[in-house]
Amino acid sequence: MIAHTGRAAHSHVALYAAFVNAVVIFFLSLYPFTGWSYSGRPLFEFLSYPLPYYTRFFDNAANVIIYIPYGFSLALLFMPRWLSTLLALAVCLLTSIAVEFLQEFLPMRVASNLDVLCNLIGGCLGAMLAVSPIFRRRWQHLMQWRRRYFVDGSAADYGLLLMGLWLLTQLNPAMPLFGVVAYPQGLPQPYVSPLDNPRLFLFLVEAGGAMANMLATCLFMTSWLKVRADRFRSILLLLLTVWLCKMLAAGVLLKPFALFQWINPHLITGLAAGFLLLWWVAGLSRILQTIVAILALLAAQFAATLWPLSEVQSDFLSLFRWPYGHLLNMSALLDFLSDLWPVAALACLLLSLWQQLKPAQTTQIH
Structure with missing residues (x-):
């Protein structure tokens, strides 16, 4: 059986x-x-x-x-x-x-x-x-x-599959690490800021989005682990892996002058704050990690909707050294998967939350 x-x-x-x-x-x-x-x-x-x-x-x-x-x-x-x-x-x-x-x-x-x-x-x-x-x-x-490291249940199987898909989306070196926004190349774009300080608004959206995205992605992975001590090692391993993926993709796809184009102070600040918060949340129970991951995932998508700037595709593609046709297809695919991943991850987390609450409900009935 x-x-x-x-x-x-x-x-x-x-x-x-x-x-x-x-x-x-x-x-x-x-x-x-x-x-x-x-x-x-x-x-x-x-x-x-x-x-x-x-x-x-x-x-x-x-x-x-x-x-x-x-x-x-x-x-x-x-x-x-x-x-x-x-x-x-x-x-x-x-x-x-x-x-x-x-x-x-x-x-x-x-x-x-x-x-x-x-x-x-x-x-x-x-x-x-x-x-x-x-x-x-x-x-x-x-x-x-x-079976040794991850919890039982179909949600964990789907979660591991989605983590592999997420790593694939990170092969776009022009998208900031754990970021949900990107600066346009070329001339500055006008936008309406809800704050009196437009620069502060951009900082809060980009740094907050990177922090929420990092928190959601790492907790999405650690919420499937059985042993608490493995969570911290897996966080460091994931961060190292995605960093290497970014550097490899940047080295292969980008022109030399754009090798570190995706790194900026807003992003670094958001990732530092996200790492400190992540290190604390990773020590909580699995069900709390799942809830925080859901909230962080929603917050990251909300930050993406607030971003007032848009990419200029011709300037964006000029950073790459691949043929235009292949590059356009690859960029479109990674953008499509990046848009699809949060929806699939949210469904997977909700399934996991339901599976975790179901045994507790059964126990209360008996």
Whole structure:
């Protein structure tokens, strides 16, 4: 019975992971979702194009890589290995053909059977990795690690999945660390300040937003831990990891002069205050951590709505050294995931709060 329950939770997590991958694939393939028109050419004609019809190394490599986690998560949905592999390949193939079919109606996109082939190769690699004996052994060790350090319940499984998604959103080096706002490049923008001191208003919004965002993210992680002593180590590990992610992304994507463009005094002040508050709240009970994380998450989103300045996309993209088209897609995807994450995290925290209160309610009834 325990194995069946664990397998069911595992399948649910794999299903949500596959869904997230599918959203990412469709977003990257169809962005910016404008200019829809029908060229009049026969539908699905791209499937019969001679190979290679349209090829670029970066595009081909990206088409393979993006389908590896998709095929991996799909292959975890069923227990029999052959069924898992066939399901993953079939869904990856249908997804790829559907995406290429929709690209026929976008003048800025090129439907290609080579893309379908690369997608299928990526899905096959991911599925083979998921059903391989090496992964099965590693998965057992991972489940033991998960049971040792994290609480039981589906909310914790979804929380760990969302933490991985959050780390992905931090690969945008132009967005401040734990920040919810960004300064526009170029000329100053006029805005109406509710305070007599406009600079103080910007400071409070940016520093307060960074503090609330840091508090919400770290407590989102620590609220799943079993042992109180592990919370403080995990906070330091998370801060170090996200810092390294920011520096790596900045080094790879940004031009040299913009390497530390995302660091500013307002942000440092907010993070310092958030760290001190976090160190105190992390020692409280798990249910209090969950409640504070919910409030901090709402406060961070409120600070984002108060920010009066907006980015100038052309100036923003000029900080990067990637090709414009790929950069625009990547930036749009990370912005989309950054907007999606707070909603998913709030739902996950509310589920966790309900699961924590449910045993107490049951005890009172008995």
